[in-house]
Amino acid sequence: xxxxxxxxxxxxxxxxxxxxxxxxxxxxxxxxxxxxxxxxxxxxxxxxxxxxxxxxxxxxxxxxxxxxxxxxxxxxxxxxxxxxxxxxxxxxxxxxxxxxxxxxxxxxxxxxxxxxxxxxxxxxxxxxxxx
Numbered sequence: 001x002x003x004x005x006x007x008x009x010x011x012x013x014x015x016x017x018x019x020x021x022x023x024x025x026x027x028x029x030x031x032x033x034x035x036x037x038x039x040x041x042x043x044x045x046x047x048x049x050x051x052x053x054x055x056x057x058x059x060x061x062x063x064x065x066x067x068x069x070x071x072x073x074x075x076x077x078x079x080x081x082x083x084x085x086x087x088x089x090x091x092x093x094x095x096x097x098x099x100x101x102x103x104x105x106x107x108x109x110x111x112x113x114x115x116x117x118x119x120x121x122x123x124x125x126x127x128x129x130x131x
Contacts, residue, residue, distance in 0.1 A: 006030045012038055014045040017052065018124050024058040029067040036074050043078075052124045053083045055100075056117065057090040065099060072103045082110040082128040084120035 008027030013020045019042065021035075053075070075083070085100050087093040097113050104111040110128065114120035125131075 004028060004030050006034050008035075010035050010038065012042055014042055016125065017046050017050055017129055018054050018121065019046060019051055020054040020056065022056045022058060023061065025061040025063055027061075027063045027067070029064060029070075032067045032071045032074075035071070039074075039078070048079060050081065050129060051079075052081050052128050054086065054117070054120055054124060055083055056086045056088075057096055059089070059091050061090045061092055061096045063099065065103075068099065068103055072107045072109065076107050076109060080109060082112075082124060084124050085111065085113050086115070086117050086120045087113055088115055088117070 006028070007025075008031035009024040010031075011022040019039070021039075023035075083100075083104060085097070087097060090096050100111065100113075112120075112123060114123070
């Protein structure tokens with residue numbers, strides 16, 4: 001049983017081995033535990049050896065950094081090829097970009113930031129998954 005209630009919301013979808021994660025923050029540690037359970041529940045819909053993540057933070061995407069680092073390690077253990085972060089709906093884009101870049105770079109995860117979903121999906125499809 002979690003000590004605290006979940007702060008944050010997420011919605012997951014899969015399209016051609018791109019796992020889209022829409023997140024609305026702020027997010028706490030309990031949220032990431034919940035997110036990991038949801039990610040495991042869609043694992044059978046992707047090719048675990050060739051998939052990427054399209055991350056779309058919405059609103060106030062403030063995240064507890066230690067919880068985010070644990071999340072990055074989770075993604076790394078699941079062999080994610082790359083992460084595209086779309087900042088168009090995020091009210092804290094510079095802070096979110098800085099935090100994501102630091103965590104993904106330290107975990108050696110290929111990543112890039114975009115202003116719109118179409119450009120991000122094109123990069124994931126053309127350069128990462130099927131390029």
